[in-house]
Amino acid sequence: DTGVSQNPRHKITKRGQNVTFRCDPISEHNRLYWYRQTLGQGPEFLTYFQNEAQLEKSRLLSDRFSAERPKGSFSTLEIQRTEQGDSAMYLCASSLYSLNEKLFFGSGTQLSVL
Amino acid sequence: SQQGEEDPQALSIQEGENATMNCSYKTSINNLQWYRQNSGRGLVHLILIRSNEREKHSGRLRVTLDTSKKSSSLLITASRAADTASYFCAGDDKIIFGKGTRLHILP
Numbered sequence: 001d002t003g004v005s006q007n008p009r010h011k012i013t014k015r016g017q018n019v020t021f022r023c024d025p026i027s028e029h030n031r032l033y034w035y036r037q038t039l040g041q042g043p044e045f046l047t048y049f050q051n052e053a054q055l056e057k058s059r060l061l062s063d064r065f066s067a068e069r070p071k072g073s074f075s076t077l078e079i080q081r082t083e084q085g086d087s088a089m090y091l092c093a094s095s096l097y098s099l100n101e102k103l104f105f106g107s108g109t110q111l112s113v114l
Numbered sequence: 115s116q117q118g119e120e121d122p123q124a125l126s127i128q129e130g131e132n133a134t135m136n137c138s139y140k141t142s143i144n145n146l147q148w149y150r151q152n153s154g155r156g157l158v159h160l161i162l163i164r165s166n167e168r169e170k171h172s173g174r175l176r177v178t179l180d181t182s183k184k185s186s187s188l189l190i191t192a193s194r195a196a197d198t199a200s201y202f203c204a205g206d207d208k209i210i211f212g213k214g215t216r217l218h219i220l221p
Contacts, residue, residue: 002156033209042202042211043157091156101206102147105156 025094
């Protein structure tokens with residue numbers, strides 16, 4: 001257990017529905033990352049926060065995706081109007097930003113869009 | 115971005131043998147990190163090497179870094195079945211991963 005918690009662990013939804021995932025990072029960590037990973041591929045960077053500020057969003061993150069970290073603690077990732085292509089593992093990671101930044105990952109949320 | 119690209123994409127070796135995988139990156143880094151991912155799980159940090167270091171050891175892991183070639187290698191000695199996993203490298207600052215090396219240890 002890395003101390004990063006993601007919920008739910010699995011999510012099955014129908015195409016067109018909205019879904020929201022939650023990530024609780026290690027409490028003193030100021031950076032939080034979201035990645036998406038499909039089978040056989042590496043984690044694709046989606047976005048990251050430093051405290052409550054969203055510093056960068058990948059071009060992969062379409063307008064249907066939104067992420068928040070309202071108080072610089074937990075974060076949510078919402079996908080609106082889900083599509084089958086959104087099916088993937090969504091990984092969250094946190095770190096204490098420094099020159100020797102190490103990421104601590106959660107176990108991920110596996111999303112299946114039917 | 116500090117994206118790492120791992121090579122080979124897949125590697126199968128006998129238990130007890132050494133496994134070597136490589137990483138190339140494109141831009142200057144302060145450090146380079148290696149992570150392991152077991153199937154269906156999140157990534158786990160293995161080792162970090164700073165840009166002013168050339169080699170680093172941690173247990174059965176040995177990492178080298180050549181900043182002039184923008185490359186790194188990860189050596190796992192005396193491999194075990196539990197080493198079967200995917201391995202990823204990444205530079206610092208908005209950590210971005212490549213596709214990884216899938217290592218399979220044969221009994």
